[in-house]
Amino acid sequence: MGLxxxxxxxxxxxxxxxxxxxxxxxxxxxxxxxxxxxxxWWGLVLLVFGLLMAFSAWRSRRN
Amino acid sequence: MAQISLGWLDYSxxxxxxxxxxxxxxxxxxxxxSSSDYFLSxxxxxxxxxxLAFMSAxxxxxxxxxxxxxxxxxxxxxxxxxxxxxxxxxxxxxxxxMPFYYGSKAxxxxxxxxxxxxxxxxxxxxxxxxxxxxxxSGISMNALAKLLSSLLNFKMSFAIGPFVLTDYDAYLxxxxxxxxxxxxxxxxxxxxxxEVLQFFMIVMGFAPVVYLGLKDVGGWDTMTxxxxxxxxxxxxxxxxxxxxxxxxxxxxxxxxxxxxxxSGNPMGVDIFAMMFGLCFVLGFGxxxxxxxxxxxxxxxxxMTSARRTPLIAAVPKMFLPLLVxxxxxxxxSLAFTAKDGYRLPPVLIKSEASxxxxxxxxxxxxxxxxxxxxxxxxxxxxxxxxxxxxxxxTAQAARPLPETEIRARLQDAVAENDYDGVILSLVKKYxxxxxxxxxxxxxxxxxxxxxxGNVTAFNTVWTYDLYQAYIAKDKSDAHYMTMGRCITVIGIxxxxxxxxxxxxxxxxxxxxxxxxxxxxxxLFATFLLGMFWKRTTSHGAFFGLVGGTLTSALFHACTLPAxxxxxxxxxxxxxxxxxxxxxxxxxxxxxxxFLACFALTxxxxxxxxxxxxxxxxxxxxxxxxxxxxxxxxxxxxxPAVLGTVLLAVCIVLNIIFF
Numbered sequence: 001m002g003l004x005x006x007x008x009x010x011x012x013x014x015x016x017x018x019x020x021x022x023x024x025x026x027x028x029x030x031x032x033x034x035x036x037x038x039x040x041w042w043g044l045v046l047l048v049f050g051l052l053m054a055f056s057a058w059r060s061r062r063n
Numbered sequence: 064m065a066q067i068s069l070g071w072l073d074y075s076x077x078x079x080x081x082x083x084x085x086x087x088x089x090x091x092x093x094x095x096x097s098s099s100d101y102f103l104s105x106x107x108x109x110x111x112x113x114x115l116a117f118m119s120a121x122x123x124x125x126x127x128x129x130x131x132x133x134x135x136x137x138x139x140x141x142x143x144x145x146x147x148x149x150x151x152x153x154x155x156x157x158x159x160x161m162p163f164y165y166g167s168k169a170x171x172x173x174x175x176x177x178x179x180x181x182x183x184x185x186x187x188x189x190x191x192x193x194x195x196x197x198x199x200s201g202i203s204m205n206a207l208a209k210l211l212s213s214l215l216n217f218k219m220s221f222a223i224g225p226f227v228l229t230d231y232d233a234y235l236x237x238x239x240x241x242x243x244x245x246x247x248x249x250x251x252x253x254x255x256x257x258e259v260l261q262f263f264m265i266v267m268g269f270a271p272v273v274y275l276g277l278k279d280v281g282g283w284d285t286m287t288x289x290x291x292x293x294x295x296x297x298x299x300x301x302x303x304x305x306x307x308x309x310x311x312x313x314x315x316x317x318x319x320x321x322x323x324x325x326s327g328n329p330m331g332v333d334i335f336a337m338m339f340g341l342c343f344v345l346g347f348g349x350x351x352x353x354x355x356x357x358x359x360x361x362x363x364x365x366m367t368s369a370r371r372t373p374l375i376a377a378v379p380k381m382f383l384p385l386l387v388x389x390x391x392x393x394x395x396s397l398a399f400t401a402k403d404g405y406r407l408p409p410v411l412i413k414s415e416a417s418x419x420x421x422x423x424x425x426x427x428x429x430x431x432x433x434x435x436x437x438x439x440x441x442x443x444x445x446x447x448x449x450x451x452x453x454x455x456x457t458a459q460a461a462r463p464l465p466e467t468e469i470r471a472r473l474q475d476a477v478a479e480n481d482y483d484g485v486i487l488s489l490v491k492k493y494x495x496x497x498x499x500x501x502x503x504x505x506x507x508x509x510x511x512x513x514x515x516g517n518v519t520a521f522n523t524v525w526t527y528d529l530y531q532a533y534i535a536k537d538k539s540d541a542h543y544m545t546m547g548r549c550i551t552v553i554g555i556x557x558x559x560x561x562x563x564x565x566x567x568x569x570x571x572x573x574x575x576x577x578x579x580x581x582x583x584x585x586l587f588a589t590f591l592l593g594m595f596w597k598r599t600t601s602h603g604a605f606f607g608l609v610g611g612t613l614t615s616a617l618f619h620a621c622t623l624p625a626x627x628x629x630x631x632x633x634x635x636x637x638x639x640x641x642x643x644x645x646x647x648x649x650x651x652x653x654x655x656x657f658l659a660c661f662a663l664t665x666x667x668x669x670x671x672x673x674x675x676x677x678x679x680x681x682x683x684x685x686x687x688x689x690x691x692x693x694x695x696x697x698x699x700x701x702p703a704v705l706g707t708v709l710l711a712v713c714i715v716l717n718i719i720f721f
Contacts, residue, residue, distance in 0.1 A: 002093075002094045003090050005112055008086065008087055008090075008256070008260065009263060012079060013263070015079055019075060019076070020497045023496070023497050024497070032495045033271075033493055033498070034278060034279055034493075036275070038275070042271050042498060045267075046267060
């Protein structure tokens with residue numbers, strides 16, 4: 001199929017990751033999550049995952 | 064289930080997800096040029112995508128919720144649903160069966176049956192499959208709408224003529240509408256793509272919950288320690304009747320509780336029923352014959368990818384227990400230590416019953432206490448903690464309590480667990496705004512993709528195996544494509560109807576699922592004999608299948624799980640045999656049905672003449688098909704080698720958690 005699935009996966013997780021990251025930066029650690037700033041860290045993980053997906057889609061398109 | 068309040072960020076994450084799945088549908092629309100694009104994705108999808116979709120199509124939300132529930136109820140032995148019940152079957156499908164499904168160019172599993180046998184078997188299989196998918200998607204949507212209406216704060220109710228529209232209806236129609244939008248546009252490809260997206264959502268949404276839960280309970284060792292205490296006294300968490308006790312590893316080891324026999328583990332299943340019933344009959348029956356999952360492999364771009372599909376799926380499948388079963392075990396150990404007052408979520412008292420019971424408490428508080436406790440329990444109709452009810456009555460007698468407090472304390476006194484609420488109770492406990500949205504979106508995603516998967520399998524079977532075969536032969540491809548689109552809409556409407564049916568007649572729903580269980584149990588024997596024994600005749604296949612189905616119905620009619628009355632659970636003819644649990648009954652039923660179908664098919668085949676010659680069966684039967692050459696692949700990428708590695712890893716996992 002013509003649409004490379006890595007694009008939507010990459011974009012969606014980057015977007016959600018960035019939102020969580022910014023929210024984590026603004027609100028700080030959460031008491032519910034045992035005092036861990038879980039939005040910040042998990043947002044970062046999502047963002048990296050999303051960017052990796054998008055990057056690999058971009059690379060395979062260039063080739 | 065108690066309400067959860069969501070923040071703007073949570074709603075944004077849900078909206079982003081919905082936006083993306085609809086976007087995928089629209090982006091795929093321009094590639095839908097023929098019916099093969101629409102129903103089979105033009106056989107052009109790379110293996111990693113079909114592989115993840117293959118696994119994900121089965122990972123519905125009901126499974127997510129149910130596995131966490133079983134993790135709490137039965138402990139680690141639940142992992143066998145993955146390790147024994149799925150991995151060997153996936154490897155078998157890839158190595159032995161996929162060459163026939165993909166190589167025969169059949170467009171569906173029923174169509175393979177027609178090529179191998181005749182129209183009767185196909186018709187039987189496609190009709191039951193079509194009805195089953197519609198019910199499955201209805202059940203899933205009913206659960207979703209119920210869940211959303213109990214979780215979210217938004218409530219509504221207004222009347223249009225004789226109908227009253229509630230928030231339940233709104234959720235049901237909106238979610239179905241989203242599914243309709245993307246399946247209508249992008250067909251099977253849409254469904255497959257969103258299943259992959261759903262897989263990543265589940266991993267990303269649940270992993271932090273598991274991490275936080277495990278950290279909170281004090282790590283792996285503390286958890287297993289608490290669970291060994293639970294095993295010795297499961298009544299402390301209301302998991303079993305008072306006085307039941309198991310060996311201390313009953314919740315924390317995978318094989319030992321099963322080896323020690325049916326009474327040695329909370330499932331009530333012995334190792335033979337597990338190996339033969341779950342692994343061989345049910346596992347192989349599901350993964351090797353169910354068109355819902357096999358359709359994903361059929362969409363792969365070539366034979367190599369098709370055979371790799373189940374193998375790729377097996378890798379995440381093997382480690383999924385970490386995400387779906389472990390939360391249940393964490394919840395049970397948290398409840399045992401009663402950390403921060405956590406308990407397994409109790410069954411909610413219906414609001415009418417709660418009102419009646421509250422009045423009862425006020426009226427009887429000053430009367431004879433044992434009688435009053437019994438009266439209150441009767442009004443509620445659930446198992447209750449006598450001590451807590453008595454304490455409530457004493458408190459009410461001393462000083463009248465406000466009604467809200469009486470109701471809250473009654474709810475607290477319920478001694479029956481709502482296991483299906485386990486996963487949400489953890490999500491609610493640990494997730495702040497943001498993460499909460501992520502976890503709930505993962506759940507929403509798996510409900511919606513469950514519907515999408517069923518609808519795409521339904522429209523394919525309807526169009527190719529029923530419409531094209533019996534109603535309108537020899538029409539143009541465009542005609543079938545239009546039919547496919549129409550039937551997608553109809554399929555969704557039927558699913559919605561089934562959702563309402565499931566909501567209003569849950570008993571009727573149980574009967575229907577039971578009947579499908581009867582039909583599915585023997586199916587694997589038909590495929591096994593058909594693919595690997597050229598002497599199997601079409602009479603043998605058809606009557607064997609019918610006979611197997613009748614055997615399972617008869618078996619059900621004559622057996623009963625311990626402690627149940629004859630009726631929906633079985634035994635309505637005569638309760639000849641009692642099983643320790645429903646699960647054990649189910650495994651043995653499947654085993655008997657399989658054996659009956661196998662024996663009948665062999666006997667009838669030997670008594671009847673073959674209707675298809677060797678040349679007609681080339682590509683459909685193992686012994687008549689030239690061996691596939693996978694010489695051009697590197698040796699370590701061949702399906703047989705990969706499959707062996709996967710099985711070895713699976714054995715290692717079993718040994719580690721033995």
